Amino acid sequence: AMHSFAIGGSHPSSTELMAVRDAGKLSASPPRLASSTRPRPSRRASLPRASSSATTDSRGRSGTRGSTPSSSQGLPRDSTRLMPTTHRPSNLKVGGPGGAAPIKKRCPDFFAAPAPKTRAALRRALSAQTKEGRASRRMKYLDERPDRPRFEGQSLLEQEAVGPDTAKDYSQRVNEVKGFALEKSFPLGNPAEKDATLVAFANMIFANGDDVSEATKYMAAFMDANPDCYQMGSKALPRTRRTLQGHNKLAPGMTIAWELVALMALTMCTVCAAGVRSALAALAMFVTYCRPGETLKLLQEDLVEPRAAKGHYAVNLHPLTRFEMSKVSLSDETIMLDSQEVPWLGEMLVALKTHQPDQKLFNMQYDQLKKDWDQALKAVGLARNWAVLYQLRHAGPSHDMLRRFRSREEAKARGRWASDSSMRRYEAHARVAQEFDKLPDKVKTEAIQATKRLKSAIMKGLRNLDAFRHQGQRRDNRAQDGLP
Template identity: 40%
Template sequence: MRTWLAAALLCHVAAEQVQVHIVCHTHDDVGWLKTVDEYYTGQNNSIQHAYVHMILDTVVRALAADKSRTFTYVEQAFFVRWWRQQDERTKALVKDLVKDGRLEFTNGGWCMHDEAAPHYVDMIDQTTLGHKFLMDEFGVAPRTGWQLDPFGHSATQASLLSAEVGFQGLFFGRIDYQDLELRQQQRSAEFVWRASKSLGATSQVFTGLTGEYQGNYGPPGGFDWDVRNSDETIQDDPALEDYNVKSRVEDFVQAALTEANMTRGKNIMMTMGSDFQYEDAASWYFNLDRLIQHVNADGRVKVFYSTPSRYVDAKRLETKVMWPLKEDDFFPYADGPHKFWTGYFTSRPALKRYIRDSSAFFQVSKQVGALAQLTGNAKLGPGVEKLAEAMGVAQHHDAVSGTAKQHVTFDYAKRLSRGRNSAMTEVAGVLQSMMEVKAQQDFTVCELRNISSCAATESVGRSSKRTCFALWNGLAREREELVELPVSSAQVEVVQAGNQEAVPVQLARSLPSVTNYGRPAGGASLTLLAQLTLPALGFGGFCLQETGSALPIPAIENVTGGVEVLENDYLSLQFQGGMLSKIEDKVNKISTQAEQNWFWYEGSVGNNESSQQSGAYIFRPNRSQALPVFTGLPFMQITRGPLADEVVQTVGSWVMQRMRLGKKAKHVEITYTVGQTPLEMLAVSPRTAVDYHRRVLVFQNFCSLLELRTNTSSQVDHPLTVFLNQSFEEGLDISEAQKAFAAVQEAFPVVGRQGLSRSRRSLKGWKNLDPGQSRTPLAWPFISLLALTMMQLGEVRCALCILTMFTTYIRPCEALKLLKRDVVRSTDLGVSWALNVNTSEEAQQSKVGLQDEAMLLDNKMLDYLGVLAQGLPFTTLFEMQYPQLHRTWHATLAHLGLPMETADLYQLRHSGASWDRLKKVRSLLEIKLRGRWSSDASLKRYESHAKVAQLYEKLPDSIKKRADSSPQLLKEMIIAFTSRHTPTC
């Protein structure tokens, strides 16, 4: 096998014809602005147009049409979805394309993984998952790496996941802008990467940049022929206008020569494709076929379809070329001044932690499965495979990086949760079959132990006397660990499941957990520390059980000053003034002075020098110096016990850090919590905080769907303004808007009152349209007059809508979401028609969180509603939005000579209930159930039967006279209208 010659010397390109390798490809993110399934199925295209299923369909057809064409594909998460849906004929065609090298898989992993945030084991696993599929189905292994889009590149990728997996080349697009400029000048855009100092030349790999060596992975400028772009196509028919072969050939030749002058040798690669391109592959290949024909006829350069592996083979034949040598990594990545992509190192830390925990469980699952096969116990099945696929998706460079949209992040977490649950069912079955003591119930995993919550262990001493558990040791050596078990009683002990021997234990106080809205309820106040020994690559079974005597809780020592020491046989930690001041390795007699504090960075919102803001991708603080969280000394407490000693430091009452040193430990455990300051937590009640949290999630999901940015406080005003206008159009009450505004202001406190000027004006405009009256009831004759007037004005839909709201007590936003199918026959219930409100099929919920609420249309005055509704030609029942209903309502009042403030649409709900109570149509309990009022206090307004009549008497005499005759006239008009024809408006 030839080796790559590497040198730090420059050399000139030989005066030979440039060979241009056209590499057709698509870069398909496994989730980013949309979820992985939305990208595959083409759903949610209002966010981003992308349809991977069609990409693969049309590419296969285009390759089959011309044997000279080639295509490169990467992400197996998508390809496997597509493959599972194909018939045998298509599969046979694809196998032939792969065998002929015309469809080439490069990278070959489940995704194009990130290179900074994942653990290297997860990178290996996701690569293995994709490679195994390719080997099983096609008998091929990828020969090249293709890391186009990750935000920086690691030495691990170059050595372990390129050279060591058999890749002969590695290609990517993004490197630091200054490094890129230097490589362009020195013809170093392709080089040999020798990243491992220990493995040396044995792990080096030929590496090249993509995208004309311009820091991307797309085609040359002007040659992007995707159907969504407008670059000039090749028009080579002289009989037609706009013949442009000469200019197109000249542009391409110059692009090729420019690229050739940035590297060495006569071969160059042109990446023809980009994000989610080739949805209509015929458009691309139509132009590429003609480009190749006419450029080759020109003769200055030679162009042909190729693949990354063919390109590497051609470069390897250029044996006289001396390649530059790279020996470190490509971190941090910056694409301009003040644009260092280091923010994603810590973005979405909860997701990063969940992925890492899921990885640990995945490794355990594989080990348990291997042991089960060796011992003849039950085998693991598709559950672990589901977790493997979820983990593969999670390593994508917009997943574990924390740079995906919120609903996509939820999807990543949901997939991991489902995968863990599926794998856990299988792993639990295997472990139960291997336990010496058979469990009475299925095993479960305590997912919330990190916040001191585990129902199984907390129940001991409270509702149960014993619970057994298993711990798996994934290391290839025996392991002794301090294990934390949340408990609710001090009268407990831990014994080995087999011989029932007690193990050493110690009680400790649990640290309080925090959320964005304060400290949550629940969680055990005590934690039991158990010193457990586990065999190598095996598990131990133990039982937590109730005892007759209570364990002592170690005393807390409040430290006010002086020097305190935590130590065991291996380590010594010295504290002075509440701060860590010295660390000593007692075995090797090495001591280090330490300085401890807590700091934070203030993110930049841009300045005159650069508009770049700090965000999920880019970390840009306002200043280089970190700011201290607290300028005083922390409050420190020490507890000492038989198994461990620990220090808890409280900083300003809202930052807590615990350092625990086990008696046998060679390391220190550090745990911290950071929560809102005390006054912030007291700003809203716990109940309001929960409501605010729900409303902020609704707002953030809305912003995510419409790609409205809320990365910084200064960006909140515009999305909130759009959100409020959308809420108004949906017919929500202004009180809902005011609560949403308050919730968003609470979630972004630095915005301040002046920071939401447009949102505040929107609320004011809403209030002017809907003055927010006290929901006084309107009499049925007046409602009939309004509906009759609307009918006379040709607004049948609006008339039907207000009658429906009156008789069913539903809100405008609920009425406008109704579908025709929600009006159903219900003769078995003694009435002709019923109405389904907030149907679960449409994922709707009422204000009080209910779904699938049935309303009988049992008002005899309105028994024609069902027939009329069924006759409407619309999909939705009323086929309009709130602004139209609102305008018609005001126009009707104006037509009657009444001012706008006479009546409000939201009075209809309360008017129906008041009228029913006045006429004794329903009891208070029936009204409460029909109106879905959660408390009896809401019904007090309906106990005053005379109020509706009194308000009716306040109307002008001319209006009352017309209103008195309106119910009968309205009924006659609608019946006559229904009998003549289907209503249209």
């Protein structure tokens, strides 16, 4: 059966393969056929050499599709490992009479490695020392990568200009704009018509009570899907840009006072299951001026302990060793945890470590963090859209400059803003008091008290989390020992 497969005959059935396997070795072997294919990689040198006409396997590599054993060796007992994955029975096992693990466990190198899940992993997979090596890896990536254009004719590198999560968000926003245009019978032909449609959509966003940042995201998504807008550069969508300026003047982006941040963290510790993780993540965003995604991507090894007795803890963002880069293509950005409001933050973050440097520090997804944040808003008595997590990046520099903890230049460097205009857009220390005064009197009183109770609540939450860990470990140990 294997011989007929090697020379291009019909594929052997599972019954034939089992019969060949039980026979052990063939009494005689057919002569080898000349092969014109390149040799197999060295990591598979232990497999019997194949000889047949060149084909392409399920992993897209040139090679042979059969195996002909030499007369001295005969057919190996696990010869079915040479079958293409498309013809191998899924439940076929090899080995002795007692049975063995499936082929996938016995021969893991036969199966293709999973695709990289992060941008950093993709950079690592595409890197090589030589130009030829990089070209080979890039060509393989081009062949295997699924095409997901956001508009007709979009090239691969244009698709890779934004991350996968951003691309998904952009597609949803563009579909909303198109649905709005279809419902209102607005044309989307030339740039002027697109501009007029976006102006109407931006006015609807303002009427719905959304922040100006939401309108800005819709504009960015629409421009990404319409390359003809890019040809005009800064003159693209002039009416839409003017509309966003008016939105910002009537309803400037809100910031959050430190007292409300403390109340939110305290509430998450008390009303959310294992909410101490969410509380510490929110405090880390406030102290470091980090985005939510940057904070949740931190690994345990990224929290650097102080070397001096009176030194400060620090976090290392986007380590170059993991091929990570920030939004502005920077790596190894160190931020000290030297906040005067929560000087104990570094010590509390250390308690989240589990002696696994390559694991996430906060060990949670954004959806869970947002769920805890919304639950805390509801428990405090505020509307769901009163404050969002991203505003913590605004609140940190605004508070530090209001209290004169940092200068404008220090806050700009800490927030990693490249220009003064970007800094002014995020920092709004003059509005901190105004936003706090808008809170109900009961919430303001609780927020002021929360700044004094926060540390003890965090410590209590960490003790409960530690007890939960030990309970889970004991449960796992008893399960391994076969105990109830």
